[in-house]
Amino acid sequence: MAAVMETRPQALIKDGKVSIYQPEQEGLIFPELPSFSNPAAQRQHVKERLVGACRAFAQQGFDYGFAGHLTVRDPENPGLYWTNPMAIHFSQVKVSNLICADHQGHVVEGRHAINRAGFVLHAAVHEMHQDIVAMCHAHTVYGTAFASLGRQLEPITQDAAAFYEDHVVIGDEAGQVAVEVKAGHKVANAFRDVKAAIHQNHGLLTASRHSIESAAFWFIALERCCQQQLLVESTGIAPKLVTPERARYSREHVGSDYIGWLHFQAIWDDLVATQPDMFD
Template sequence: MSEVMEAPSKAIDLKGRISIYQPEQDGLIFPQLPTFESHAQHRQYLKERLVAACRAFALQGFDYGFAGHLTVRDPEHPGLYWTNPMAVHFSQVKVSNLICADHEGNVVEGDYAINRAGFVLHAAVHEMHQDIVAMCHAHTVYGTAFASLGKKLDPISQDAAAFFEDHVMIGEEAGQVAVEVKAGHKVAHAFKGVKAAIHQNHGLLTASRHSIESAAFWFIALERCCQQQLMIESTGIKPRFVTEERARYSREHVGSEYIGWLHFQTIWDQLVKTQPDMFD
């Protein structure tokens, strides 16, 4: 890390806004956080966004057989969560084939089986951290490769700074398939106060206290950051890191849960226009 000293960045007056990216000028088209009149309306919204997250993973090429699971907590019954069906390709997930399960892995709604590894990991995280509403995991090329290094990301870019001091490296159960409940508990303990984890010899996981959209986008972003760092390390040239102060500043403004949600709106709009069957 650079030893250069710098003055702390001044806080920005957001004037009541969640993010500096929200326009101060009235009347402009800009994504708005939703409000709901009923649990049923909220549930339908979450299910549609969960499907969109699965379709987004398909577009990114994150599929690997039946591996990969995305979850979102039910808005009315917090002990239940919705997830993609076992052995269905991300591109074929739709509202009608989602399943709802409890923290014991019992399917309470839906026709498909649950992914055992998904239940072990996600149910443990959802149960231990009641504030976490969504979680994502997939067996990706670059994330899995980077996970073999057993270390966290370096602040090599503004993109990587979004994860600065906001992700962990988990060494426990490294490389052993998570089909036993104790493995899920070890992963769950690591998710205290962070949005992402690199599980050694396994891959990437993200969790959100905000939305499934945020969890999905930060997973996509984390995979890209792993790819970028692997590319840089392959040159043998040591990169110049973003300083700690600047990395924290960037994380505050481009690494928040809200920003993850906002980024995903571009993906959502594309999917609505090109994949209407996801609402079936």
């Protein structure tokens, strides 16, 4: 059987590479995208990385009670997605307590309930955009604070440039808890050809057409960029912005789904070394 992967084809830059960060010199240790001989192996991989993303959110202090949900599409059954269980702290998510649900919010595998708000938002995005494989949301300090401004990030740094023309602000039903299905449809409409959204008076959302690792890293990065912009604005001094041309160049080279996946590999290796109970 041919190998299958959870990643979508990437635009090649040269010599079969998808990033200038891939080494030209052969024989060096460098993260490689996985391949799989069967769907079961791919599913196990996807579930483990979903757990890793939850643990990474715990490390970042992204917990807020039962709020926050991460999802990844099942590699064999695209109408199903895996997500963290309701009311379980990010630090306690493990392979054995993940749940699998359909786009109607019915749990088809697992013992825990599903987060209603997570189902409304994520299921709508997964259903409307078949190319999106993963999505992340949490109630974070800086992202939620910045979301109250109803503004996009400015390209004040190279890191922020990764989101230049690649994120949107969603004003629909701002501040109203998303428990009605129609709210999910409005959020889903915004995720056309972007990797991130700032939901006014609510918080941050990221989506990936590549992997859960990419969606998780870009969420972490977006939170940091919100923090940085709030810090800069607190000085009262107008920052010097990266020019549009340079911002687009930086986004092209450090803002792709692949780069998000690559960044997450350092986080993953640390989690494997320090939190082996992830795999229970």
